[in-house]
Amino acid sequence: MDVGDHVREMRKQKKLSQGDIEARTGLLRCYISRVENGHTVPGIETLEKIARAFDIPLYQLFYEGNEKPSPPAFLKPKNKLVWGSSGKEARMLRLFRRCLSRLDDNQRELLLYLARKMALRASVLAAIRK
Secondary structure, eight states, X not given: OOHHHHHHHHHHHTXXXXXXXXXXXXXXXXXXXXXXXXXXXXXXXXXXXXXXXXXXOGGGGTOOSSSOOOXXXXXXXXXXXXXXXXXXXXXXHHHHHHHHHTOOHHHXXXXXXXXXXXXXXXXXXXXXXX
């Protein structure tokens, strides 16, 4: 099922007309018809407007399941304890947060630049040692 079919199904499910969607989004009724019939592919901003008109999260225009999808594996923590969640690491993290919150934009850019340089150098040195 493509996005246009999802838009049509959602609109019918919510008992809305294309005119109602036009009023809620500011998109022309003929454009909504073209989207629903697969004659045009809407941009992400347009899809966000349509999702807001339906009072649904954006992912539901693409997702075919009934329940909320689970996050990708790389977003799930491998173990319960995450660095900075307790003890000495938590105190260090609070200190970093406090210090970083006092930096202005130029100082923050400089710090990130130095961190990138250090990480690049560390990876080069690790590659040389192998």
